[in-house]
Amino acid sequence: MEEKMNEFSNQKRGGFTGKIGFVLSAAGSAVGLGNLWRFPYLTAEYGGGIFILTYIILTVFFGLSLLMLEIGIGRHTGKSVIGAFTKLNKKFKWFGYLCVIVPLLVVPYYCVIGGWVLKYGWSFIVGSEGLLGSGVDTGAFFGGFISSTFEPLVFFLIFALVTVVIVVFGVQKGIERMSKILMPTLAVIAVFLMIYVLCLNGSGDGAKFTLLPDFSKFSFKTVLGALGQMFYSLSIGMCIMITYGSYMKKNVSIKSSSLQIAICDSVFAIIASLIIIPSVFVFAGSNAEAEVILGNNGPNLMFVQLTQVFNSIPGGRLFGSIFFVLVLFAAVTSSVSLVESIVAVLCEDDKMKRGPACAIVFSVILILGSLSSLGFGVLSGVSIAGNSILDMFDLLSNNILLPIVGIMTCVIVGWFVDKKIIPKEIGIDKNKTLRTAFNVITKYIAPIVIFLVLVTGLLDMFGVLSI
Numbered sequence: 001m002e003e004k005m006n007e008f009s010n011q012k013r014g015g016f017t018g019k020i021g022f023v024l025s026a027a028g029s030a031v032g033l034g035n036l037w038r039f040p041y042l043t044a045e046y047g048g049g050i051f052i053l054t055y056i057i058l059t060v061f062f063g064l065s066l067l068m069l070e071i072g073i074g075r076h077t078g079k080s081v082i083g084a085f086t087k088l089n090k091k092f093k094w095f096g097y098l099c100v101i102v103p104l105l106v107v108p109y110y111c112v113i114g115g116w117v118l119k120y121g122w123s124f125i126v127g128s129e130g131l132l133g134s135g136v137d138t139g140a141f142f143g144g145f146i147s148s149t150f151e152p153l154v155f156f157l158i159f160a161l162v163t164v165v166i167v168v169f170g171v172q173k174g175i176e177r178m179s180k181i182l183m184p185t186l187a188v189i190a191v192f193l194m195i196y197v198l199c200l201n202g203s204g205d206g207a208k209f210t211l212l213p214d215f216s217k218f219s220f221k222t223v224l225g226a227l228g229q230m231f232y233s234l235s236i237g238m239c240i241m242i243t244y245g246s247y248m249k250k251n252v253s254i255k256s257s258s259l260q261i262a263i264c265d266s267v268f269a270i271i272a273s274l275i276i277i278p279s280v281f282v283f284a285g286s287n288a289e290a291e292v293i294l295g296n297n298g299p300n301l302m303f304v305q306l307t308q309v310f311n312s313i314p315g316g317r318l319f320g321s322i323f324f325v326l327v328l329f330a331a332v333t334s335s336v337s338l339v340e341s342i343v344a345v346l347c348e349d350d351k352m353k354r355g356p357a358c359a360i361v362f363s364v365i366l367i368l369g370s371l372s373s374l375g376f377g378v379l380s381g382v383s384i385a386g387n388s389i390l391d392m393f394d395l396l397s398n399n400i401l402l403p404i405v406g407i408m409t410c411v412i413v414g415w416f417v418d419k420k421i422i423p424k425e426i427g428i429d430k431n432k433t434l435r436t437a438f439n440v441i442t443k444y445i446a447p448i449v450i451f452l453v454l455v456t457g458l459l460d461m462f463g464v465l466s467i
Helices: 002-015 019-030 031-044 050-076 081-087 090-126 138-147 151-170 170-198 202-210 222-234 241-247 255-286 285-295 300-310 315-349 354-374 389-416 422-426 432-460
Strands: none
Touching: 002 031, 019 170, 019 241, 019 255, 019 315, 031 050, 031 081, 031 090, 031 222, 031 255, 031 285, 031 300, 050 081, 050 202, 050 222, 050 255, 050 389, 081 090, 081 241, 081 300, 081 315, 081 389, 090 138, 090 151, 090 300, 090 315, 090 354, 090 389, 138 151, 138 300, 151 170, 151 315, 151 354, 170 255, 170 315, 202 255, 222 389, 222 432, 241 315, 255 285, 255 300, 255 315, 255 422, 285 300, 300 315, 315 354, 354 389, 389 432, 422 432
């Protein structure tokens, strides 16, 4: 009876039409700036191929369980994140509210960076002076752009508006339809760029650095870096997979869907690394110099260093245009999922219509995003512990709240919910080995490991330990 009620609730709320729609939408959430920007520079920082190997191992033996856990929570309860934890255990309704804070903090500054990507894509397409051509100071162009008041706000607003409009159309007509168009397009563009780069003279060393594991470079930091990226890349702890899981049909396999999402996410991340790292090796002229350039993580790598690379290689303007379109599409699919996870809470049990809910979320994005954008200009004097407003939102959400949400999710399901419920929803309840492994990871291993990520992130934030 309860399963039928949940199914009726899911149908009333609306949901994905089937497995393809769910997998493409969830993969679209996972494939974003974390894959096309963060993953390549972490790969370079933590030893190239050994980092990718470590990431894949952790995803297979650890990330998949957490991904299935969140999707299972969503589909079992048929609720957004607040309703989901209330239904699992009424004592933890408060935790649902804490979960919502994560996307609420992330999406405004994510839209700011999305606006930067939009600006660069447009600049490459039209051939903006000061950005393209040999000898230009790409650092000055980027610094001048983000420190101005009006222009970054305009691009931020355009990106945010596109994101919210897609969400207004709902799960099937908005999110799913967008994902079915953008995800295949992303795949084609990414593969094209990878082939183009790998055909350039001098790209071989970059490809070897990316794909061949050098075990002498393996360290504890490699594991921590890969773990942190895994949470960020798979959208774990951001309410997204719980929300998307609540839209998932009962006849769709969570096991196979989660595996396909993880494969899609990892493949895109590796392709992005095979685009960025070899192209830097081509530009640098020496392996040592290439590794120095790739070490410039954060905005500098994408908006300053890579722009110099595009200016120096054959067909650089076309290459840059296509690259930033690729990044833009990926950023949109991720920002849409973040907004949807908040809108779903406001629309729960018909408390609010989708249109007004989207308007409220857009207002929050407008306020917090404007602060992040202006933090490099008129509000540049405002800083917390030496960090800009945007960096503080990023540190608070990703280094503190996201790991806390991950730990608490595992603790709640592992210790305060019947251990048969989620395995049954996932479809592993009849396989003793898989069921036991899942319960052990959820109850013991995951909370300890995520706590380790949280502590090291805090130590890194305060300069005690550099990871």
